[in-house]
Amino acid sequence: MDEDQLDLLFHAMASQPRRAILELVRENAGxxxxxxxxxxxxxxxxxxxxxxxLEAANLVISQKNGRDRELYFNPVPLQEVHEHWTDHYSRHFAARLTNLKRVVEQQTKGRK
Amino acid sequence: MDEDQLDLLFHAMASQPRRAILELVRENAGxxxxxxxxxxxxxxxxxxxxxxxLEAANLVISQKNGRDRELYFNPVPLQEVHEHWTDHYSRHFAARLTNLKRVVEQQTKGRK
DNA sequence: TCTATATGTAACCTTTTAGTTACTTATGGA
DNA sequence: TCCATAAGTAACTAAAAGGTTACATATAGA
Structure with missing residues (x-):
């Protein structure tokens, strides 16, 4: 993800109304x-x-259907930042990594 | 972390100069x-x-020493968001969780 | 075809952000 | 004590953000 896109992403997230809208769209796909x-x-x-x-940040994707515009949450940008942080701040995050490991193992349990 | 603090955090991160400054402070503690x-x-x-x-977002902590103000990177807010996302978006992040699990295991290797 | 609904565009206003220059304060050291 | 250096404050400006109302367009359905 390039720096301009990161600006758009963090800017989009830096607003309570937008985070609430994103959450609403996430829970009500379409x-x-x-x-x-x-x-x-x-x-x-x-x-x-x-x-x-939110759409400029690629956090929401929309699709025209008749006169409606259907809205969908797109997790990819957040996931990319999440993974970047996992790598980039591993040294600083180390203190709690054991806990993270536990959470991940919990969530991947029984999955391939 | 409360919503106002999240606003400050994401706002602080939504700027290339600030991210560059944060990186510089991270690599040059004090x-x-x-x-x-x-x-x-x-x-x-x-x-x-x-x-x-950055200091309002608690990403940088400063300490007066003589006429100098010593600057330190504080990883905690980013870590809190990171962990919140790990939980909150686990369903959406699932597709790549296997890969994340690998990274975490790599980084916790040999640690207690 | 007509109408109600869903969305989109334009123009405007107020507040916040991001930056500047000029000036002030505090401190370390010759 | 004097001076150079590090930081802080004040006041200003231009641009961007966040919201509004008024108007325009497109489409589903009776």
Missing amino acids: CNLNFVAGHFEFSRIGVMKHLDV | CNLNFVAGHFEFSRIGVMKHLDV
Whole structure:
């Protein structure tokens, strides 16, 4: 991921409303703009602008279906940062790595 | 970590100069403001403001020593987000968890 | 075809961010 | 004590962010 994309990603994440919108889209894959706007106090246009920011960061992907725009959460950018940090800060994160190892093993249990 | 602190953290990270400053401080623990400013094209005051943002996000900790202000990288906030993501997005990150597991095992090898 | 709905665009306003220069304060050392 | 150096504060500017209202477009369905 290049530096400009990282700017977009962190900027998108640096807002409580946007994180809440992202969470809503994550839990309601395929929902549309009005659905999201219905959950917030500010205007539909405000929500749309937040969605544009999330989409520029590639955290939300949208697809036109008739007059609806279906919204989907895209985990890839967060995962890339997560993995980069795993590598880059391993020295600093070391103190808790044993715990992380346990969590990972828990989650990969029974999977191939 | 509360939501306001997350805002400060992501906002601090959403800037290439700040990420570069953070990296410099990380690799030069205890360095001072002028040392950092010497590595960038913009003014010392500009650098100081970036450091203030990093410090508000708790990514940099500073300590006065004589007329110097010694700067230290603090990995804790990034680690907290990292661990939160590990839990929260485990379902979405699953596809690459096998690979992550390998990395973690590599890094914890021989450690207790 | 007509209408209600879902989205999109334009223009505007206020606040915050990112940077500057000029000036002030504090301290280490000759 | 005097001076050079490191940091801090104040005031200003330009640009970006975050929100609004008003208007325009597109489509599903009676």
